[in-house]
């Protein structure tokens with residue numbers, strides 16, 4: 001069955017678009033991005049999908065995945081990748097099929113081989129291990145994670161106590177904490193605030209993991225500030241634009257939805273947060289799925305409106321497969337709700353770009 005497609009623009013992004021759009025979150029029906037053009041021909045079923053935008057790949061994930069792909073082309077397989085390059089099962093399986101080998105630690109990489117560090121960042125000791133093993137290291141850490149590392153180093157150098165809000169055991173938190181273990185203590189959500197102890201309440205700053213719930217982090221900070229009134233905030237938001245934007249649009253649609261489906265993997269922090277945000281914002285139910293076939297028909301029983309989004313590490317093809325799955329079950333009206341226009345891109349890691357340039361020059365003779 002074909003899809004009928006409409007586009008709704010949220011107030012936040014409306015001001016950025018000129019011509020043809022009504023202000024205040026109006027509706028525009030018709031074709032979009034050249035993807036669906038069957039609106040008039042498709043019978044209306046009364047069942048609809050509210051499709052969130054932005055969704056899916058962020059700039060940091062796009063760069064990390066491209067880093068592995070370009071490294072495979074340039075150096076040939078196998079290329080070793082320490083940890084999952086991004087937290088998505090499909091991406092990892094696809095890169096494995098192309099010749100990437102995912103390992104947990106540098107010791108598993110043969111001496112002298114190429115290893116790529118994942119988008120989540122690593123502690124300084126991981127670079128040192130790579131140097132000792134003569135590995136050719138390529139750092140695919142997202143620049144927005146690197147920014148938090150810089151902040152941690154800077155505040156540690158100024159002898160601050162750093163309260164790092166994040167989830168215990170998450171790779172990003174391990175990497176950031178590794179920048180200054182003597183200065184950093186983890187605060188794992190609002191309930192953990194009572195466990196915080198600092199040397200000097202006048203010299204404390206909070207930083208955070210990039211993929212947290214915006215609202216929960218605000219609550220954690222508010223509780224911290226009650227205990228530590230002079231607590232300083234990071235120089236700029238640590239929760240990244242992609243995490244915030246994906247949560248914002250989900251909040252906008254959630255109350256209208258019987259069910260919100262989030263495409264993403266269970267170890268993807270930002271994807272898991274999207275389900276939580278949807279439920280907090282009024283969705284009657286919310287589920288995380290890696291693939292369309294994981295959707296249980298019972299979840300859709302009696303539903304007329306399904307919300308759909310995807311985490312920052314999810315390729316769009318998986319969302320399109322869910323749309324096709326839903327269309328087969330009568331959810332043929334798709335309304336895409338847009339609340340932000342993302343254009344950020346990051347260039348590939350310097351070390352890779354240098355080798356690509358050299359290879360291109362050699363090929364030219």
Ligand code: SF4
Pocket residue numbers: 058059060061119142143144145210211240241242243270312
């Ligand atoms: S979610 Fe944010 S911090 Fe993480 S890779 Fe994407 S842009 Fe970077």
